[in-house]
Amino acid sequence: MSVTNSDPNAERPLTPGMPVYLDFNATTPVDPRVAEEVMTYMASEFGNAGSRTHSYGQRAKERVKQARGEVAAVVAAQVDEVIFTSGATESDNLAILGLAAHGEASGKRHVISTQIEHKAVLEPLEILQARGFEVELLPPTEGGWVSPEAVADALRPDTLLVSVMAVNNETGVIQPIPEIGRVMSGHDAYFHVDAAQAFGKLIEPLRNPRIDLLAVSGHKIGGPKGVGALICRRRGYKRIPLTPLMFGGGQERGLRPGTLPVPLIAGMGTASTLALRESEHRSQAAMEIKEELLTVLAPLGAEVNGDPNRTVASTLNVSIPGVDSEAAIVALKDIVALSNGSACTSQAYEPSHVLTAAGLAQVRVERALRLSWGPGTAGLPYREIARRLRALQER
Structure with a gap:
């Protein structure tokens, strides 16, 4: 096969009305070239x-x-x-x-x-x-x-x-x-x-x-x-x-x-x-998204789970004080698709064994959200995400 040089981060068409997909760690969209x-x-x-x-x-x-x-x-x-x-x-x-x-x-x-x-x-x-x-x-x-x-x-x-x-x-x-x-x-x-x-x-x-x-x-x-x-x-x-x-x-x-x-x-x-071939370009684009997410979530007191100096550019696990992860997922479901843990246990939610093993307090574990993205991620409603999470904090 001859692989084309089209922009690997070009926005891909989604079903109208679908939220922005932020669950790449569960599975990724199939690249059109693939x-x-x-x-x-x-x-x-x-x-x-x-x-x-x-x-x-x-x-x-x-x-x-x-x-x-x-x-x-x-x-x-x-x-x-x-x-x-x-x-x-x-x-x-x-x-x-x-x-x-x-x-x-x-x-x-x-x-x-x-x-x-x-x-x-x-x-x-x-x-x-x-x-x-x-x-x-x-x-x-x-x-x-x-x-x-x-x-x-x-x-x-x-x-x-x-x-x-x-x-x-x-x-x-x-x-x-x-x-x-x-x-x-x-x-x-x-x-x-x-x-x-x-x-x-x-x-x-x-x-x-x-x-x-x-x-x-x-x-x-x-x-x-x-x-x-x-x-x-x-x-x-x-x-x-x-x-x-x-x-x-x-x-x-x-x-x-x-x-x-x-x-x-x-x-x-x-x-x-x-x-x-596109590894460096993808990493740079992913880091830009992470930095923007951290910027809008910081005023909410967001706590990053996992050493931020040791994480890949395309993943963010974060706990928002006062916001249960399940409530956050429901509040955001029409604008972004995200998760609160591994897809392997998604059928019956259990507190993360990963965060628990790291010694995090149970309440912080229960508030953890996992956001993951990659090539094609675009149009993220950063400020609307922050606004809805702030509204949950203020309930």
């Missing part, structure tokens, strides 16, 4: 990448190969280190549970992670624990990040895996991945990073060769839902000893069987190329 690529491989280039006897299958196979390269380029991996999955949740499960058999065989049953991980990591860790593994969850600092020294202190000779997310999905706080990689130098534990919120946004930190397993999702970078990848970096010539979670067909080096969703993979490849 949608065009997906439709091409749905409507005309519809071959099965596993079909070897005709040109339809060959073209599909070539597009999958190209997409591997596009994903790999973002994190400086090798093409054959990219395993396509249905998304970061499956990738996290494959990385964590896929190491269980090796841990059992080698006698390494100690796993280190953090209290602020996504459920896609915490729940597989619970499965490991039920299988007899010792799982140690490190608490974050008050600023919402985990100290590399805490990881160093927790490492043991029988540590199998260290799993730390790159960017927190609720606060946007960037975790010190390169520093954690350094303290793991000389230790043979595998390093897994859930990069769902970081892929295509943080470039150099995810290129750290000490990261063994990297989980990413297409729909967090303007790609389609239902596709992601697990990057499995080799150590020299040795592949990571993962055991598949599903069986049948042998696709993706035997780690993820099933017919490859070529249209979704093509879309993720294009989205990856765009994210890498």
